[in-house]
Structures are given as C-alpha cells and as structure tokens.
Amino acid sequence: MAENASESGNILTSILSEIIESPLNIALVCLIAFLIYKIVKSRTHVPSASTPEPTLPKLKKRDFTVQELSKYDGTQEDGRVLIAVNGNVYDVTKGKRFYGPGGPYAAFGGKDASRGLATFSVSVKTEEYDDLSDLNSMEMESVREWEEQFKDKYELVGKLLRPGEEPTNYSDEEDESSAGTAASGAGDRPKED
Ligand code: HEM
Incomplete structure (x- = not known):
C-alpha cells in the first residue's frame, strides 16, 4: 500500500x-x-459571479519612474493597477482579478513585469529599474509577444522611465489622433549618452 x-x-x-x-x-x-x-x-451560462472591475476615469498620458509605478499596485485608494511591459506602462485595472491584491499575478501589479513574463516567474523582484540587457533573444521575443497581448487588451498610459530620464510632455498630444505615438517599445527608447 x-x-x-x-x-x-x-x-x-x-x-x-x-x-x-x-x-x-x-x-x-x-x-x-x-x-x-x-x-x-x-x-457555464451563469452570469459572471465575480464582482465587476472598477471603471476608473482614463488616466492622463504620463511617464513613470519605477518608484511612481509601484504606487499603482491596486492597494491604494482608487484601486488602479498599472504594469510596465517592455518599457511601456499599461493600465490593467480591468484585469484586476489577475494583477490586483490576492490575484495570481499580483506580483506584477505596480511593477515592470517584463523579466517575470520572459522567464515565466511571478517571483522576480523588481524594486529598481531593470534594463533587461541580460535577457537572451528568445526571452526578449517573449517580452515583445506578451506586450502585444497587453497592447490589445489594455490602455497604454506612457513610458517607464530609466534613471535620470526626463518624462515626456504629453500636453501637446491631448487630441485622439496622436494617441499611441508616445511610447512604442523599449527598443525605440533613446539611448543615453
Ligand atoms: C501552470 C500554471 C499556470 C496556469 C494554470 C495559468 C492559467 C492561466 C489562465 C487560465 C489564464 C487566462 C485567464 C483569463 O483570460 O480569463 C492565464 C492568463 C495569464 N497568465 Fe497564466 N497560468 C499559469 C502560469 C503563469 C505564469 C508562470 C505566468 C507568469 C509569467 C502567467 C502569466 C499570465 C498572464 C500575464 C496572463 C494574462 C492575464 C490577462 O489577461 O491580463 N501564467 N493564465
């Protein structure tokens, strides 16, 4: 036995x-x-039993340092959740059941999730800016594929700033026609001198 x-x-x-x-x-x-x-x-034809995700006003376009981003893990008053992937910040509040407190991917809330997504790990610690330079080409490809999914599902808010990088002034871009032009991936970020 x-x-x-x-x-x-x-x-x-x-x-x-x-x-x-x-x-x-x-x-x-x-x-x-x-x-x-x-x-x-x-x-299962049961109408969604889970509580509907909060609908918050659209966040004004802006860039974030890692420290600023960390305030948006869903535990703060308005409950908004932001995640950075591949140098861009997405508002994932409508996926709060995944990324909010108690969710399976809560570790990504308010964080740069790129390394975790690339390595299939929710226990990567990202307290500081991560330039991802040690990821191999397969892992970087995986980061880009994940970003495509985020782009399709969630609202792009702005860029994740590297240390010392100045935030973009988006006030000139208020009209809809220019939406989405601000951040187009880490690969396009200007290199520091
Ligand atoms: C065996 C382990 C895992 C299972 C069973 C699982 C299951 C799932 C399921 C069912 C969904 C879709 C939920 C939906 O759209 O309603 C999902 C989405 C997702 N999973 Fe996993 N997963 C696992 C491991 C992981 C790991 C290790 C990661 C971290 C890299 C991960 C990251 C994600 C992400 C980012 C989403 C997308 C959520 C969204 O739509 O925003 N998963 N997973």
Missing part, C-alpha cells in the same frame, strides 16, 4: 520535473489550462 503510494508519488515528481525543466513545456501547460478554462467558462 505504502509502496504503491510512494511509487505514484515518484511518477508524479518525475512528470513535474520534466515539465518544469523546459519553458516550452510550462508554456504548453499554461496554454492547455487556458483552453480548458475557456471551454469550461463558455459552457
């Missing part, structure tokens, strides 16, 4: 270690879980 239990425990451990060893396997597990979730969700 006990032998059986330890044998099945061993099998489980070896399957788990197989999965954890490769980022591709982790990504596939994530994808399968996501698809199962979507199927189950589409079959």
